Amino acid sequence: MKLLPTAVLLVVAARAMGGTSSATITLPTDNPRPAPAVSLVQTADYLCATVTIRSAAKDIERQTLAVQQTLATLRAAVERSSRFQLHDGPLHLTGSYGAFSGKSSFSNAVLQTTVRILCPLVNGTSADVFNDTRALRQFIASLDVAGGAELQVLSVSLAVDSAEQYRDRLLDLIGEQARATQRTFGARNVVIEGLNNAVTVRQLDDINVELYIDYQLNATVERQ
DSSP, X not given: OOOSSOOOEEEOOOOXXXXXXXXXXXXXXXXXXXXXXXXXXXXXXXXXXXEEEEEOOSXXXXXXXXXXXXXXXXXXHHHHOXXXXXXXXXXXXXXXXXXXXXXXXXXXXXXXXXXXXXXXXXXXXXXXXXXXXXXXXXXXXXXXXXXXEEEEEEEXXXXXXXXXXXXXXHHHHHHHHHHXXXXXXXXXXXXXXXXXXXXXXXXXXXSEEEEEEOOEEEEEEOOO
């Protein structure tokens, strides 16, 4: 089972099993570059469905009403659920994700807004992720859409709690690498660049993600 797309989301969210989350989430794009030598691999914490609500009704008033009613239906269904969360917080984008704007837009006679629904992953196995993905899609498909509105799932992606909580651990590991490099090669000077970069997350497979800081380590070695 492959989640689409392979982008990973970082979610800073309370671990409550239902209701609304207003925390910040980050949607990194796929990075073709390999991770540096130091990284952490772990099981994801969430699935996140990015859902579009749109209306192409004849006038803006009908479009607005249709989108608002559908959003209200979705919110009420999530609040009744013991499994899902509606994410109301801001997005932090690390790549070009314009299609995932959290704001309503009006162009070409279409009113559209994008919301995100979170599903905590209780067990870290491919079978459980498959079942959770199916349950999440079935939940969205079961919602009553207001007349003149459309509901579409753009993507279902893995998600993890705040990536920045792993910064100190990653910095410790990078420091260990620098000291090992100095000992092994007798380096006179070791310079590390990029430590201020954000903690990046890459999806490895259906359940696991890799967290890292995009840094560079340069060592000056005396020639014998």
